[in-house]
Amino acid sequence: MSCEFLDVFFPSISKLLRSQDPRIWTHIFPLDLQLKCARPTYDLNMGGEGRYVLPIRWPALALVIPVGVAIGLYGSLQLHVVNPRKLNRPPTASWALAMGFYACMNIAALVSHCLVQRSSPWQQIFISMDIGATACTAFSALYASISDELSGGFRAASANDAGNRSKRSPNLNMFLGNGILTILAFLGLHIPFMAELLYIGTTVLSVIVVGIYICRRPCCGRQRLFIWQVFTGGATALSGLPLDTTLCRELGPHVNHVTMLFVGCHMTLLGLFLYVQEELVVRHDMKAAAAMERVVETAAGDTAGGRASATGEVTGAEAARGSEGASLRKRK
Numbered sequence: 474m475s476c477e478f479l480d481v482f483f484p485s486i487s488k489l490l491r492s493q494d495p496r497i498w499t500h501i502f503p504l505d506l507q508l509k510c511a512r513p514t515y516d517l518n519m520g521g522e523g524r525y526v527l528p529i530r531w532p533a534l535a536l537v538i539p540v541g542v543a544i545g546l547y548g549s550l551q552l553h554v555v556n557p558r559k560l561n562r563p564p565t566a567s568w569a570l571a572m573g574f575y576a577c578m579n580i581a582a583l584v585s586h587c588l589v590q591r592s593s594p595w596q597q598i599f600i601s602m603d604i605g606a607t608a609c610t611a612f613s614a615l616y617a618s619i620s621d622e623l624s625g626g627f628r629a630a631s632a633n634d635a636g637n638r639s640k641r642s643p644n645l646n647m648f649l650g651n652g653i654l655t656i657l658a659f660l661g662l663h664i665p666f667m668a669e670l671l672y673i674g675t676t677v678l679s680v681i682v683v684g685i686y687i688c689r690r691p692c693c694g695r696q697r698l699f700i701w702q703v704f705t706g707g708a709t710a711l712s713g714l715p716l717d718t719t720l721c722r723e724l725g726p727h728v729n730h731v732t733m734l735f736v737g738c739h740m741t742l743l744g745l746f747l748y749v750q751e752e753l754v755v756r757h758d759m760k761a762a763a764a765m766e767r768v769v770e771t772a773a774g775d776t777a778g779g780r781a782s783a784t785g786e787v788t789g790a791e792a793a794r795g796s797e798g799a800s801l802r803k804r805k
Contacts, residue, residue: 474510475717475730476502481591482600483673485666506718510726527588533727535587537735538579544739545576548746562753567617567647568745571610574651575742578606579735586731597662605658608671609651611679614745616647618686623752680707687748694755695747702744710737 476498479487490498515532519525529535553569556562581602589595617623654671661667684707687700713720713733720728 474502474507474721474726475714476507477512478586478731481585482604483669486669501714501717503718506721510721510729513726528590530587531727531731532587534732534735535583537732537739538583538587541579541735541739541742542576542583544743544746545572545574545579548572548742549576552746552749556750556753562757565617565622565749565753566644567613567620567622568749570647570651571613571617572742572746574606574610574613575738578603578610581606582735598659601659601662604662604668604672605655608654608658608675610742611675612650612654613647615675615679615682616650618683621686623749624690683745687745694751696751699744699748699751703741703748706737706740706742706744708737709740710734713737 476487490501512530513532515529517527517529519527549569549572552565552572557564581599585596585599585603589599654675657667658671684704687696687703692700710733713730716733717730720730720733
């Protein structure tokens, strides 16, 4: 069941529930189901003839998490490299950074949840990386929404030095915020409820702000569909906790709240990436195509006007030569 993850990642909440009223804890995680759905382990033989065995905890989760790594890496590269550099679309640094941090979070989660033993000294490092990357993902998406980065990419940038400085300052604020969250994740987890504040607090705040932001903006293309995907993913992520006991009874130890949490987060982040990408494709590419059509029409009009002017000049010259010839004949 998910009680192990609460003990490891949210020790303050776990300790509070266990000490204040153990009945709440046993109601959420019944003792018989904790035994039935204890941590499954799959031994992966490596090196041939079983010379090295890699124990993988929660093997179903180990299959789900890499999907998030792929979503985060692809989204970050697409928004940070392909769009602005190859397709000449407006840059979206905050959204790209959110996707990149999401990939880092999934890498750390794969190691801390499934690969590294709980007694390993590396365990706490990857837990801090997981919590810090989660907080930075939430903060980057929140910052992109508050600063309206998506619409700002379509505004004309000022060419003077003051404009360039003001353009750099939002990125500086974003990097400072992510830096502070990372430092707190690695150096401040000994403070009570710091892990919960970084992991849950930033996520809840980001969900509220980003949700309001994408709902209030005018939609284009298929963005409304992607908004539904974002909220469906959020509902899936939240549904795992009340369904934890049911999942244990029906599906055994392989599917629990944490599995549902990762599936829902994958859906949400993929939906956000597709939402941003649709904005860039529809608004920017259509504007670029319309601008190109206007340029072509203007060039065609100028060419036609030039031809008409040249034709008029030739006709005028021929008429002048004809009148000169007529006057010469009269003189003769």
